[in-house]
Amino acid sequence: MATGELNPNHYPAQRAAKAVQHYLNTLYGSPYRVIFLNRVHSGYAEDVADSGRKYKLEITVQDHISNKTENCTAEVLFPGGEQQRPPQVQASLEELPTTDTKAEEEALFQKYKTNQGVLSEHLPDSHGHVDPDMEPFLHLGSAASSFIMLNESTENTLYNVAQVANVTQLKTENDQLKFDYYVLLHDMISQEIIHWKLLFTWSPQEGVKVLQMEKLPHSHHDETPQNNN
Known part of the structure; x- marks a missing residue:
């Protein structure tokens, strides 16, 4: 090096x-x-x-x-x-590169805290479409995937999110929304698509708290990576 x-x-x-x-x-x-x-x-x-x-x-x-x-x-x-x-x-x-998102985060949290178990979606759907209501969960999955990519990063890797494939809301615990995500990561160096299961909680006050990161077996039909991260 x-x-x-x-x-x-x-x-x-x-x-x-x-x-x-x-x-x-x-x-x-x-x-x-x-x-x-x-x-x-x-x-x-x-x-x-x-x-x-x-x-x-x-x-x-x-x-x-x-x-x-x-x-x-x-x-x-x-x-x-x-x-x-x-x-x-x-x-x-110096400061976070974003506008204030507290109001939007709190509204999303309260909505899905009340309606537990209603969320189970493929992102995108079978037609390649992401409903606007699901975009926050696409963003949340992409951000949470950084826990995996940071943990796996070495001087010989370069990770991007290829796809946030699926999200399921689980029963809320300790006043946190709980999610089970299925994500595909792309190592730009090896060109490998790596499948992961990610279990975590989120709230506006506590942010993302990862409970489990599980690397899944290789698929013979890996999706084509989208290098948008």
Whole structure:
């Protein structure tokens, strides 16, 4: 792996920057906020004795829903050793790149807290359509998938969401909405489509709390990835 100044457009800098994207989504992702990498401005890599490789980055991130952007300074440490461990990320944003979503989040929460068990949808449906009422759950699944992608990220991967395929609402527990998602992730390096089951809770106050991430067996009929994340 290269050290020193990095080409912002090459894989080493892009991989580290993607880890920052996933990290920010684990903190701030919601049905009305999904953060994507917009651009890598600069990157620097150095070996850290007995720890791994550290990347220092200047990037721009973008809220997919509002399209607002914000500059971000970050450090990403990919741990060394034979055992795979998630990268350690520190990131500094001046403010979230989005408009205030509290009212929309609270309205969605109250609606589905009252109508438990009514949600079980394919996203998109068999005609490739996503109902506008289901778009917040498409966004929520995309943001929550960052927990998987951050956990699985290494210096040899580059993950995107290929498809949020299915969402089922489960019985509410501890005043949190609970969901079972089926998602397909695309590793840009290996071109592999990886199927995952994701169980998590969400509320406007607590955000996304992952309960279980399960990697599923390979399918012989993998869907074509849509690299929109």
